[in-house]
Amino acid sequence: MEYRLPLAQMQHNVAQHPDKTWLHQPVNRVWHTYTWGEADEQARKMAQALLSNGLSRGDKIAVIGKNSAEWFIADLAIMMAGLISVPIYPTAGADNIKYVLEHSGAKAVFIGKLDKTDALAEALPSDMLSIAFPYPTLPCKAQWNDWLQEYQPLQTLHQPEADEIFSLIYTSGSTGLAKGVVVTQKNVASSAMSAAKLLVSNDNSRLMSYLPLAHITERCVVELPSIYSPSDIFFTESLETFIHDVRHAKPTSFVSVPRLWTKFQSQILAKLPNKKLQFLLNIPFIGKLVAKKIRTQLGLSQASLFGSGSAPISPEVLLWFHGVGISIGEGWGMTETSGLSCCNIPFNLSHVGTIGTPQPCVEMKLSEEGEVLIRGDAVFSEYYNNPQATQEAFADGWFKTGDKGKINADGAWSIIGRVKEQFKTSKGKYVAPVPIESSLGRNTDIEQVCVMGIGRKQPIALVVLGEGASKNRAEVTQELQKTLDAVNRELESHQRLEHIIVVKEPWAIENELLTPTLKLKRDKLENHYGHFLTAALQTSIVWEDTM
Incomplete structure (x- = not known):
């Protein structure tokens, strides 16, 4: 199929x-707006500057920084000059930054807003051309x-060809060194055009850009769709101003x-306990007013389409949000598939708990072992300078995703975990953690959950409580016990949880227990909480701070 490529x-x-208007950037609480013409002129100037500073077609240019109008414009400039972008997560550590810069062979780097500059300062070669976006950041060679x-x-x-490299995107990965995914112009054009048809509702569409642009989803579900179906893009100034900006x-x-x-759910329940909220939602007229007030407070009063991706989300959480008029369609995709490949958009209530149906840019099937296989215009063809990994990733032209899936009778797909995430208990039985974690999500006190159990007779669940959880520990313990009993009744004997452990510390990117895309780092969590796998625990609900 012929595609109009992003630059065209x-x-x-x-x-x-x-x-x-296209881009809306807050700076010191003042909004700055860029039209399509203004963004184009700035991108052309940046493209000329890059070429005038010794860069030539095919060279790699890294971009590290939080989302901003300049990030989008730099991305365009890189394409205009015939160069290749290499995005790096703004939260990346020094070793990761150093590896990506060296492995990609990047010759220059755009540096934007960063919460911390230490890692980049340590990793950045002293002789590399660095260009600072107009925000407080590291000292750079150019401004x-x-x-x-x-x-x-x-x-x-x-004027790029369809098979030219659009970007080298290094997978965040929960283990091992990141692999550089070679994403072509055709890959992103096919994916972004499909996403634009789903996500852009009318000529006055407005989208937020705040998830990391180093991740394929933000570029192929927000940035590029805003070009294919012209939409206004709004950035956020900081975490503190996030809700105000929305x-x-x-x-x-x-x-x-x-x-x-x-997190949104916890913040809402911190102000209005769930029992009271559900009571109010069931009152005619009052329920609609309460739901509208919640959407307005979140800044989502005019949103008609909602999505969730990057990691599994509990069906119970989706149903809870549906009750307040926020009907979230779950999506699935990978860096290797150029973002969104399958989704429950338009939202179908009967498909809650699934990832919906495949996009036109891909076709999907299951292997005999139940692994999701995928191919199509959006699917990559190689890892950068890694022929062995490339060879291992494909079978008869199909990319092996590593996800275990199933196809439901109505054609909707479900992801039931990662092939490698299964663990074996001391009984020799395999347990897939994701479906159990999803079931525990029915308890609105639970904000984060990780099921583990290597070497134990039965699995255990570690949980982090949300802001809305009761301060009455006895009350929370009682509700967690009810949840544990209910979930265990639905599981086979070897899957049943022996304990729920309430941990003290939330899991975050900063403590290296989450990836930059907020997935669980299971190996890190198992190392951090490995003592629970051998501990003799006395009660079914355990509080870490009492041990």
Whole structure:
């Protein structure tokens, strides 16, 4: 199939509506707006600056920083100059940054807003060309605003072919060194066009860009779809201003990850306990007012489409949000599949707990072992400079995702865990943790959960409580016991949980218990809490701070 590639689509937009707004960036609580024409002019100047500073077609350019208008513009400039972007997570450690820069062969780096600069300062080669976005950040060899003044717009843009590299994207991974996924222009065009048809509701669509742009989802579900179906993009200034920025933007579509959806849920329940909330929601007229107030407080009063991806989310959490008028369609995809490959959008209530149906840019099937296999225009074809990993990743032209799945009678797909995440108990029985973790999500006090059990007779569940959990420990213990009993009744004997352990410390990127995309780092969690796997625990509900 022929696709209009991202840069060509961008130029089409500039020709059609140069004065229409596109990017909205808050700086010191003042909103700065860029039209399509203004963004194009800045990108052309940056492209000319890159070429004038010794870079040439095919060179790799790293980008590290939190989301901003300049990140989008730099991405365009890199394409305009015929270069290849290498995004790096702004939370990455020094070793990871050093590895990506060296492995990719990056010759320059754009540096944006960072919460901490120590890791990058340690990893950045002293002789590398560094360009600072116009925010407080590391000292750099060049400044964004200086280049805008110094250089004229590039007149003749590079015209990429469909099979040219769009970006080298290093998988965040929960174990081992990241692999560089070679994503082509055709890969992202096919994926972004499919996503745009789903996520962009009308000519006045507004989207938020706040999930890491180093992750394929943000680029192929937000950035590029906003080009294919022109939409206003709003950025956030900081974590502290996040809700205020969402309220300002009033997005028409809102995509998040399970960790943030459960965080929203906890914040709501901290103000209004769940029993009282459910009582109010069931009162005619009053229920609608309460639900509308919740959506308004979150800044989502005008959103008609909601998505969740990157990691599994509990069906009970989805049903809870559906009750307040936020119907979240779960999606699934990988870096290797250029983002969204399968989703429950448009939202179908009967498909809650599934990832819906495949997108037009891919086809999917199950192997004999139940592993999800995928191929199509959005699927990558190689890992960068890693032929062995490439060979191991494919079988007869199908990419082996590593996810275990099933196809339901109505055609919806479900992911039931990672092939390698299964663990064996001391009884020699295999347990898949994800479905059990999903079932525990019915308890609204639980914000994070990890099931483990290597070497134990029975699995255990570690949980982090949310802000909305009662301060009455006896009451929480009683509710957790009810949840444990209910979940165990639904499990086979070898899967039943022996204990729920309430841990003291939330899991975060900063303590290296979550990946940059907020997935569980199971190996790190097992190392951190490994003593529970051998401990003789006296009660079925255990509080770590009493041990």
